[in-house]
Amino acid sequence: MTKIKFLGTGSLEGIPSPLCKCSVCESARKKGKDKRLRSSIYIEFNDKTSLIIDCSPDFREQVENFKIPIENIFITHGHYDHFSGLGELSYLIPLYGVKPKIHGKKDVVDYCKEMYGYIPMNFSSINSSSFKIGNNLIELIPVIHAKNTSTSGIYFNNILIIPEIYNLDENIKKSLKDKQIELLIIDATYYKEQVYKDHFTIQMARDFTKEIGAKRTIVTNIWHNTKTHELLTKEFKKDLEIAFDGLTIEI
Numbered sequence: 001m002t003k004i005k006f007l008g009t010g011s012l013e014g015i016p017s018p019l020c021k022c023s024v025c026e027s028a029r030k031k032g033k034d035k036r037l038r039s040s041i042y043i044e045f046n047d048k049t050s051l052i053i054d055c056s057p058d059f060r061e062q063v064e065n066f067k068i069p070i071e072n073i074f075i076t077h078g079h080y081d082h083f084s085g086l087g088e089l090s091y092l093i094p095l096y097g098v099k100p101k102i103h104g105k106k107d108v109v110d111y112c113k114e115m116y117g118y119i120p121m122n123f124s125s126i127n128s129s130s131f132k133i134g135n136n137l138i139e140l141i142p143v144i145h146a147k148n149t150s151t152s153g154i155y156f157n158n159i160l161i162i163p164e165i166y167n168l169d170e171n172i173k174k175s176l177k178d179k180q181i182e183l184l185i186i187d188a189t190y191y192k193e194q195v196y197k198d199h200f201t202i203q204m205a206r207d208f209t210k211e212i213g214a215k216r217t218i219v220t221n222i223w224h225n226t227k228t229h230e231l232l233t234k235e236f237k238k239d240l241e242i243a244f245d246g247l248t249i250e251i
Contacts, residue, residue: 004251005246005248006041007040007042007058008058009036009244010221011081011222012081014036015035024226034229036244036245037058037062040058046136049134054083055085057080059086072133073102075109076154078149079149102123103131104123105125109125136156140154151165160179165200173211183215184214184216188202205240
């Protein structure tokens, strides 16, 4: 069995967003499932090796909350909310002896090195279409997210994870249809309308699920300008699940 734990399910600001007084943020201040740290996912494979997808600004809190090992980290793209938690390694490495390998496409790794080159991290540039964690082959899925931003999702063992997406090449969509995806975890930042051309709406995630034939879909990277977790769950429960911080599944 593969274990997947959602360390954070919020978008750039997290929820509550500082200074915001919307109903979702006010609900999040009372804790519960509306409180969302920035997006990150922990995976424990069958062979007990592990991978953290993205290292958010809330990395310190996520490690403390969920007591996860820090062995491998994959950075999907070079946006602040997906890699800036690497700065926490400046003390975790010398004080606690963690020695994670930081994986990512070459341009993403080069950018991380530029920002955090003063930390003695073990970077691993991926120059092909896949990489391995233990015995597990991880396939990179190139996606369109934002201008001038190289972004990847990952696919392994009939599981597809795309933390942030705006669009996808038609040929890649066709290839995904043939993979018989058991579980899709995907960005659904916006509710009904895209504020910018950079993320899926929940409706787009639902349509994408049907398009590639995924059997189960969990959406993440939720923005505060949507609805509460309870209301989103009621509205979309027939088609998909709304992730929350700490959600753990085995597949």
